[in-house]
Amino acid sequence: MPTMSARQYLLQFVPKLHTVLREGYGWRELRADAVAGLTVAIVALPLAMALAIASGAGPEKGLYTAIVAGFLISALGGSRVQIGGPTAAFIPVVFVVIQKFGFGGLILCTLLAGLMLIGAGLLRLGTLMKYMPQPVITGFTAGIAVSIFSSQVKDALGLQMGTVPAEFFARWTAYAQHLASAQPAAIGLTLLGLAAIVLLRWRKPKWPGFLIALLVCTGVSVAFGLPAETIGSRFGDLPSALPVFEFPHIPFERTLELLPSSFTIAFLAGVESLLSAVVADGMTGGRHRSNGELVAQGVANVGSALFGGLPATGAIARTATNIRAGARSPVAGMLHAVFLLAFMLLLAPLMRYVPLPALAAVLLVVAWNMSEHQHFRHTLSAPWGDRLVLLLTFLLTVFFDLTIAIEAGLIAATLIFMHRMAESVEISSGVRSTDDDLHGGDPVRRADEEQRNRLPAGVEVYQISGPLFFGAANRLDNLLDQFFEPPKVFILRMRLVPMIDASGVHAMENLARRCRRRGIALIVSGLQPQPNRVLADMDFGERPGQVHFVSSFERALKLAASLAEKHPA
Structure with missing residues (x-):
């Protein structure tokens, strides 16, 4: 947010009467x-x-x-x-x-x-x-x-x-x-x-x-x-x-x-x-x-x-x-x-x-x-x-x-409002449900599924849609429990997350901690400016071999394949 100058600040309090008289009053x-x-x-x-x-x-x-x-x-x-x-x-x-x-x-x-x-x-x-x-x-x-x-x-x-x-x-x-x-x-x-x-x-x-x-x-x-x-x-x-x-x-x-x-x-x-x-x-x-x-x-x-x-x-x-x-x-x-x-x-x-x-x-x-x-x-x-x-x-x-x-x-x-915002946040794996099959799904979901089909062995991906704030942060808690067998690399797509707060950062730190304990490499892709800035301000950054940040899902796939090869089952 640009800093307001003293003159701009003071102009907010100039009475409209002054403005009218300056423009001319007859x-x-x-x-x-x-x-x-x-x-x-x-x-x-x-x-x-x-x-x-x-x-x-x-x-x-x-x-x-x-x-x-x-x-x-x-x-x-x-x-x-x-x-x-x-x-x-x-x-x-x-x-x-x-x-x-x-x-x-x-x-x-x-x-x-x-x-x-x-x-x-x-x-x-x-x-x-x-x-x-x-x-x-x-x-x-x-x-x-x-x-x-x-x-x-x-x-x-x-x-x-x-x-x-x-x-x-x-x-x-x-x-x-x-x-x-x-x-x-x-x-x-x-x-x-x-x-x-x-x-x-x-x-x-x-x-x-x-x-x-x-x-x-x-x-x-x-x-x-x-x-x-x-x-x-x-x-x-x-x-x-x-x-x-x-x-x-x-x-x-x-x-x-x-x-x-x-x-x-x-x-x-x-x-x-x-x-x-x-x-x-x-x-x-x-x-x-x-x-x-x-x-x-x-x-x-x-x-x-x-x-x-x-x-x-x-x-x-x-x-x-x-x-x-x-x-x-x-x-x-x-x-x-x-x-x-x-x-x-x-x-x-x-x-x-x-x-x-x-x-x-x-x-x-x-x-x-x-x-x-x-x-x-x-x-x-x-x-x-x-x-x-x-x-x-x-x-x-x-x-x-x-x-x-x-x-x-x-x-x-x-x-x-917080309840509605939390309900609007979607965390999905990209797998098309039966209802989507019946109705043909939508182009975005189909594109996500096609990308998911290209995942290397031992790699899993989830995408967050919506603001990751305190009302929805706990949705990250059970992500790793969704898998019968823990993956080698976990990709968290955040291109559809416009905003994150301290609770969201805390939830991501907990996710990274659980990944580290299980030997899973975490890749975060597609960060928007606000989440990127907040994560940097709160010292949640790159940790080689543990947490990686990339700009797009394509780069996340390449990095995931490389990391999976380095850590064979």
């Missing part, structure tokens, strides 16, 4: 970005408040996050059109952290996650995100959707109960115990909000359905004096001032307890932001800088925490809205944050009248969209291993913990 681009930024701000306004409330925080925390983190993600990020802010993926983990450790604990969690993201970007781990198994992503995404849905039942039905428990079973048990306290007004507003959103998506898909639904529900609630809980009745008046930089009390003594949640937040932020950037590239034909995007996400999360906000990441739906609205550059995302700040300053006195059932309706739609039920069902038709990973991740996300779900899903996916 009034036409500014006008297009301003329209796109305003459009996204209108969409983000109700979402930011709803996501914060669902996370167990005040609505102003969501606005602070969208303003501060949204601005920094666009200004420093590696995507031209990425929109950042709070997202639904964080709701379960943020809710649990606030319940267990308070908002100060969440601030520490977000700070740690931001530092982890910066470190991941500087270590160039952004490119590794493409190896994330899709069943894991689908599983925890669908599980988060179920968690969001279950978290909104209280506000959607207007249940008269205390704090909603974090655990799934305890939560639904509490709902069942308080079901008799459901309020018809709250249920009516929830249904009205859902109907407005669905109708607008069907008839006017370009209109800001979430915001219009909130306005309709708020108007009905105020006009008829409905007894439904509102933002003002639960949280008081929203601040109508700029978010203030502060360093709140943080329980640093509980850092170790918070590390798993911090890792989960960093993981979700990294995966979702890079997925959003990939979606944006597909829609615009551009190309994002993944490592630079991770660093920007890290800085944005640190900034959000220091201004009293929530974790943030790239938001796929808002990014897509930004693109469809005609965004040309990161300036659109920066203006989206500025417009949100203006809305907060001007509309804060009016937001107290927004009914919480209307925000619950918004999040119920978000949960439905996030569930990706069609993709979930499609994955259930995949091979058994993918189905296992999907269901394991989904069930652990819903019933236990998102951190455990991600870890277990990744471990299961890794083990299944």
